[in-house]
Amino acid sequence: MIVVHHLNNSRSQRVLWLLEELDIEYEIKYYERDEKTMLAPDSLRQVHPLGKSPVITDGDLTLAESGAIIEYLVERYGNGRLVPPPNTSERLRYTYWLHYAEGSAMPPLLLNLILNRFGLGDSQAMSAFVAPQIKLHYDYIEGELRKSIWFVGSYLTAADIQMSFPLELLAMLPQEILSRPSIGEFLERIHTRKAYLRALERGGKYDFANSIP
Amino acid sequence: MIVVHHLNNSRSQRVLWLLEELDIEYEIKYYERDEKTMLAPDSLRQVHPLGKSPVITDGDLTLAESGAIIEYLVERYGNGRLVPPPNTSERLRYTYWLHYAEGSAMPPLLLNLILNRFGLGDSQAMSAFVAPQIKLHYDYIEGELRKSIWFVGSYLTAADIQMSFPLELLAMLPQEILSRPSIGEFLERIHTRKAYLRALERGGKYDFANSIP
Numbered sequence: 572m573i574v575v576h577h578l579n580n581s582r583s584q585r586v587l588w589l590l591e592e593l594d595i596e597y598e599i600k601y602y603e604r605d606e607k608t609m610l611a612p613d614s615l616r617q618v619h620p621l622g623k624s625p626v627i628t629d630g631d632l633t634l635a636e637s638g639a640i641i642e643y644l645v646e647r648y649g650n651g652r653l654v655p656p657p658n659t660s661e662r663l664r665y666t667y668w669l670h671y672a673e674g675s676a677m678p679p680l681l682l683n684l685i686l687n688r689f690g691l692g693d694s695q696a697m698s699a700f701v702a703p704q705i706k707l708h709y710d711y712i713e714g715e716l717r718k719s720i721w722f723v724g725s726y727l728t729a730a731d732i733q734m735s736f737p738l739e740l741l742a743m744l745p746q747e748i749l750s751r752p753s754i755g756e757f758l759e760r761i762h763t764r765k766a767y768l769r770a771l772e773r774g775g776k777y778d779f780a781n782s783i784p
Numbered sequence: 785m786i787v788v789h790h791l792n793n794s795r796s797q798r799v800l801w802l803l804e805e806l807d808i809e810y811e812i813k814y815y816e817r818d819e820k821t822m823l824a825p826d827s828l829r830q831v832h833p834l835g836k837s838p839v840i841t842d843g844d845l846t847l848a849e850s851g852a853i854i855e856y857l858v859e860r861y862g863n864g865r866l867v868p869p870p871n872t873s874e875r876l877r878y879t880y881w882l883h884y885a886e887g888s889a890m891p892p893l894l895l896n897l898i899l900n901r902f903g904l905g906d907s908q909a910m911s912a913f914v915a916p917q918i919k920l921h922y923d924y925i926e927g928e929l930r931k932s933i934w935f936v937g938s939y940l941t942a943a944d945i946q947m948s949f950p951l952e953l954l955a956m957l958p959q960e961i962l963s964r965p966s967i968g969e970f971l972e973r974i975h976t977r978k979a980y981l982r983a984l985e986r987g988g989k990y991d992f993a994n995s996i997p
Contacts, residue, residue: 620924620927621888621920621921621924622920623888632873632876634876634880635880635884636880636883636884636887636888637883637887638851638879638882638883638887639876639879639880639882639883639884642879642883643876643879660845663845663847663852663856666851666852666855666856667847667848667849667852669852669883670849670850670851670852670855670882670883670886671848671849671852673883673886673887673888674849674850674851674886674887674890675834675836675849675886677887677891678890678891678894681891681895682894682895682898685895685909685913685914686909688909688913689907689908689909689912689913691904691907691909694902694904695902695903696898696899696901696902696904699902700898700901700902701898707834707835708834711833711834714833
């Protein structure tokens with residue numbers, strides 16, 4: 572049985588969503604962030620030495636890292652669903668977005684979060700580096716979503732699920748999301764999917780599934 | 785012909801190394817960082833809208849994002865080299881490290897770089913978040929490299945090439961690298977490989993191929 576070690580308000584929400592899309596049975600073990608530090612509890616370190624979310628266990632296997640978990644679940648249990656066929660340009664775009672989500676889209680948002688959390692929101696680091704990086708990456712994503720409604724093309728893939736988390740974080744910044752309507756429409760589109768809603772119900776507290784103002 | 789759009793002192797150095805390991809012909813177009821901002825020049829935006837490195841072109845294809853470029857080159861030109869066979873536990877570890885390098889290993893080093901560049905090296909953001917995150921991730925990597933000399937096991941894979949960049953950045957911080965001898969040995973090992981040295985010669989200025997003190 573697949574067990575998702577699930578931290579509230581975290582990247583593991585998208586693993587639940589993927590499992591619901593694939594209609595795979597799974598079990599959730601719930602972990603709560605420390606309300607002061609916002610970090611995962613130490614109990615997650617008993618599952619994986621990094622003590623981060625998401626982690627899944629599947630029999631003897633313990634696997635961390637969103638991109639790797641998604642690739643594993645789709646390949647092992649997907650029967651070709653949510654992934655374009657091998658050796659196509661769609662498959663290459665799929666691989667690209669799978670890496671881009673954490674490799675490029677997340678870092679400027681993480682910097683924004685950390686600088687604000689520690690009272691450095693007015694620093695030059697923010698104005699000279701973080702804000703321009705957010706603009707660069709999310710203007711680019713907005714442009715890509717103007718070309719096709721899903722990241723790879725006309726159908727949902729696991730790359731959309733992987734990309735959902737940075738976009739949901741972006742939507743916490745009203746000025747950023749209001750100026751990018753295609754990203755807003757993408758979020759509205761995923762937030763009405765039955766599998767997404769089932770994952771939300773099972774996962775519990777998740778503050779990022781907001782409707783766009 | 786594969787063209788690597790190569791920025792000095794950047795992630796694209798590992799694409800050159802990969803191509804040398806695979807013994808594939810390629811051409812380099814050179815780009816230089818702005819000496820003040822350390823950012824890539826605008827000319828890279830003419831190749832890809834993000835204007836970042838690495839980007840490769842291969843005929844009509846333009847591809848960004850290190851992990852995606854590595855997956856593309858290995859699959860298209862590798863003939864099975866530098867990648868474990870499908871449906872093995874080695875292949876899963878390979879996929880894991882390919883994602884981990886940019887998704888988890890790089891963000892704390894990026895935060896460290898940006899905070900220091902903007903005079904925030906003594907901030908609470910550094911002591912309460914960045915330093916503990918560096919400790920967590922690089923102690924973990926040190927532990928993994930104590931178990932096997934390469935990331936997947938006993939032979940070099942493209943996951944080692946992907947992981948080389950964060951480890952080379954870590955080695956710029958003497959106290960971090962001196963306390964982690966297995967990471968130091970990993971770097972010594974890659975820095976004596978013929979393919980690595982050929983890539984260094986063709987790539988030009990690269991400040992991170994240092995020998996460990």
